[in-house]
Amino acid sequence: xxxxxxxxxxxxxxxxxxxxxxxxxxxxxxxxxxxxxxxxxxxxxxxxxxxxxxxxxxxxxxxxxxxxxxxxxxxxxxxxxxxxxxxxxxxxxxxxxxxxxxxxxxxxxxxxxxxxxxxxxxxxxxxxxxxxxxxxxxxxxxxxxxxxxxxxxxxxxxxxxxxxxxxxxxxxxxxxxxxxxxxxxxxxxxxxxxxxxxxxxxxxxxxxxxxxxxxxxxxxxxxxxxxxxxxxxxxxxxxxxxxxxxxxxxxxxxxxxxxxxxxxxxxxxxxxxxxxxxxxxxxx
Numbered sequence: 001x002x003x004x005x006x007x008x009x010x011x012x013x014x015x016x017x018x019x020x021x022x023x024x025x026x027x028x029x030x031x032x033x034x035x036x037x038x039x040x041x042x043x044x045x046x047x048x049x050x051x052x053x054x055x056x057x058x059x060x061x062x063x064x065x066x067x068x069x070x071x072x073x074x075x076x077x078x079x080x081x082x083x084x085x086x087x088x089x090x091x092x093x094x095x096x097x098x099x100x101x102x103x104x105x106x107x108x109x110x111x112x113x114x115x116x117x118x119x120x121x122x123x124x125x126x127x128x129x130x131x132x133x134x135x136x137x138x139x140x141x142x143x144x145x146x147x148x149x150x151x152x153x154x155x156x157x158x159x160x161x162x163x164x165x166x167x168x169x170x171x172x173x174x175x176x177x178x179x180x181x182x183x184x185x186x187x188x189x190x191x192x193x194x195x196x197x198x199x200x201x202x203x204x205x206x207x208x209x210x211x212x213x214x215x216x217x218x219x220x221x222x223x224x225x226x227x228x229x230x231x232x233x234x235x236x237x238x239x240x241x242x243x244x245x246x247x248x249x250x251x252x253x254x255x256x257x258x259x260x261x262x263x264x265x266x267x268x269x270x271x272x273x274x275x276x277x278x279x280x281x282x283x284x
Contacts, residue, residue, distance in 0.1 A: 022055075023261070024136040026147075026156035028179065030172035031163045031193055033064035038235055039161055039193065039225070040066050040137050041095070042250075045240035046258035048098035052134035056095070059104040059140045059147040066139040067103045070095060078129065079105035079112060082121035088129055096240070100130060108145040119150065126152040135261070142179055158188050159222060162203065164195035169203060173210060180215050189222040191257070200224030223257040225250050 029036040044054040058067035067074050070093040076086035093101045105112060109119065130136070138156055140147055148154045158179065162172035176188055190207065192200035204221045212218045225231075228250035234241040241251045 022130070022133045022136055024138060024153065024156040025159050025261075026138040026140050026153070027159050027161060028140060028142070028172075028175045029161045030168045030175055031161050033062065034235075035163070035193060036139070036161055037064070037066045037069055038231070039191070040139060041069060041099070042231075042234075042240050042242065042254050043258060044099045044135075044137055045096060046242050046251075046254040047135055047261065048096070049242055049255070050258045050262045052098070052258075052262060053130070053132050054099050054135045054137060055130040055133040056099060056101050057104060057136055057138045058102065059138055059145065059153075061105070061108065061144040062141060065103070067093075067101050070101045074101065074103050077103040077106050078125050079109075079122055082118065082125045088125070092129055100133075102129065104147060105145075109147065109149055110145070123150055123152050126150065142175075142182065146182070148183060158185055160188050160190050160219070161193060162190055162207075163193045164199055164203065169207065173207060176211060176217070176219070177215060180217065185217075187217060188219040190219045191222045192224040194227045195224050196226060197224060223253065223260065225253045225257075 027036065027040060031039075040056055044056055047054050056066055058065040060066070072093075074091065074093055076090035078091050080086040081088055081091045091102055095101045105122075109122075112118070136156075138147070138153065148156070160172050160175055162168050172190070179185055179188075188211070190204050192203050195203065200221065200223075204219065208218045208220075226249045228241070228248050230245040230248035231241050231250040234244040234248075237244055241248055242254055245251055
């Protein structure tokens with residue numbers, strides 16, 4: 001379940017948010033919205049139990065984004081806070097102790113900003129909203145918006161969620177190719193769902209070979225979450241599996257991924273990489 005040591009050396013892009021080093025993980029999804037939301041919130045819970053404070057940011061512009069799990073529902077976005085149409089108290093919801101939920105904007109940023117200083121105001125809100133967060137988990141849909149126009153998000157590491165099915169594997173590669181063509185990112189991390197260790201290793205190896213050939217990138221294994229009936233039961237209970245069934249296989253896997261992230265996050269921060277625009281990758 002644990003990724004190899006080379007993953008440690010490739011990770012570590014972090015932004016300085018209000019004077020604190022916070023590691024940002026942007027999630028691209030080749031799984032269903034409920035699966036993606038469950039992964040983000042369960043990983044957030046595991047990180048909290050490893051001693052971290054976590055900000056979960058919904059930049060997906062989807063009604064099924066991770067912020068849809070907030071109770072009561074979030075009515076105010078960070079964009080509206082930046083426009084002084086709401087407060088951070090309205091826009092940031094304490095989901096569980098140590099986990100905070102927020103929505104970035106109600107529409108694509110390209111449609112919302114009419115003056116340069118409006119994005120600057122949103123950047124200021126991002127810097128101020130979670131000064132003590134150790135991790136930001138970002139729910140993104142690059143088909144809908146480009147949250148990386150914000151400097152505070154431009155250094156995010158990219159995690160691709162992929163299930164153990166041919167369709168999901170194909171869609172995950174398509175996500176990486178699209179991201180590469182638009183932003184020029186060369187490094188991805190794969191988190192494989194519903195797979196054994198051997199299956200996850202095979203999926204990661206095959207995707208790495210294809211991406212190395214066509215995208216000049218070699219995705220690294222972040223870990224895998226095995227199929228586990230207790231995970232579905234925990235979702236029905238509205239609880240994280242690391243709380244509801246701490247000895248379940250999926251709970252152990254989430255804790256291992258979290259422990260790895262915390263350990264890797266303790267390394268010295270690197271400077272953020274500015275996005276560049278490359279010619280789209282070849283079709284395969």
